[in-house]
Amino acid sequence: MPHSLWKGAISFGLVHIPVALYPASREDAIDFDWLDKRSMDPVGYKRINKRTGKEITKENIVKGVKYEDDRYVVLSDDEIKKAYPKTTQTIEIEAFVKATDIPFVHLERPYYLGPIAKGEKVYALLRETLLASKRIGIARVVIQTKEHLAALIPVGPALMLNTLRWPSEIRPWDELKLPAEGAKAAGLSERELTMASQLVDDMSADFDPGQYSDKFRDAVMSLIETKAQAGQLSEVKSLETAEDSGGGGSNVIDLTELLKRSLNKGQGAGPDKASKPAAKKATAKTAARKTTAARKRA
Template identity: 60%
Template structure:
């Protein structure tokens, strides 16, 4: 298995109750698809993409392109860049956990893209505490996070030595079963006999084994790369002229303070605290404590 990317994609903090855990976000997956570039057969020059008016076939300059949303067939509402920019969600640099649920409650169809989270600064101990608590309870955190001007629903999952932030699809992005002609649920309702069920379960048991992802490889990619290697070895290659390209929040991580104190305060408040309040508490615990004593 490939190692995790060391490049930091995002810095922020996990927030639940009054607790802040400074973390960095790293890619957990990588694309391994074969990249087929378009080339002109006559000259072996790279073939690019153009902005084309679909009615006239003419190329359009970037400054003449606007963005529109279709509301009826052929009818659009045009939005300016400023209007679109104003609708972007505010980037808070926090992974705000709203609730904890059983891991089995979230269907796999909602999982979209995983990222690794690593602790920053003095956050290692509280990072480990959250990881171990999630493993012990069998829960995952359901959170909201803003990345690249887009708000995401996410699941915070303890996996082995680390925490994984798995972006989730929103409910309205999941299609319903309703339009599919599916058999009724349950053996009896589906017309299955006890003997058929027994044989099917027996076959599944006999074919069962341990999950080892290295046992499965993409055959198409292996065949293409083997073909490429054979052509390189046979000196069946082409030179392509390199085309030069045209010129064209806040920091993450609050200081970790007395963890026991923050957990006690969070429990007294029922686990709910606005992110801004939590951030202030994490930054100035002594001042807050002195006010309470007064």
């Protein structure tokens, strides 16, 4: 049983469900340590006063928010807690919405909710009701010292709490140079749309997370094991194939040709008949260049 972050309750209307909050994700990245290359000693971190360059102790550090240039408002931990007097152990549902109403960009971090204090039946009632109605709950919750907007989602036998990013935390796309919305405005032809749709249909499948893994991490860990066992260097293989890496030449992308290649690759088909004349022309040009070169040598 993992250690719970806190114990409290889900609250909506008159319903009160006692639950414990558990982390549902974990970091699986490679932990690179900083080392002194001369001695392989670990390199640590110091708290440095940026103006004087001197190290300071933890006891002399306070929390402050810049108000004006070189002027801060300092807040103690108690003042921060008192600023939000509402209990921090309640997941208060404010509305039930369709899951499709929440853009993926708002999803942040998942947590498990487990029933406690004989709350199993009402826990199951909320889970089954959400599944039947195809809705999820939108709630507010305070985790540590930060308030989050969150989605309460039924997943298998569990209720999960997925924190959401606030609208102010999402960068707008106004400054990006994006193609115009709509197929016609973006200059897409019916043929391109049809082929793209066919390619999507051919590649459609049910999502199985077990089929995916961090290939970069696996490659680096394999390299580390090889060096540890044999003491020799070994090159990490690139994840990109030659076909994906691209090359020089024109920057103009023939969308139809790319779709055609993708469809043929997925269907295991041979070269497209339409490409044969182009191939013949390329062969003729190559032969002509060889003949010219031979004449010059003669």
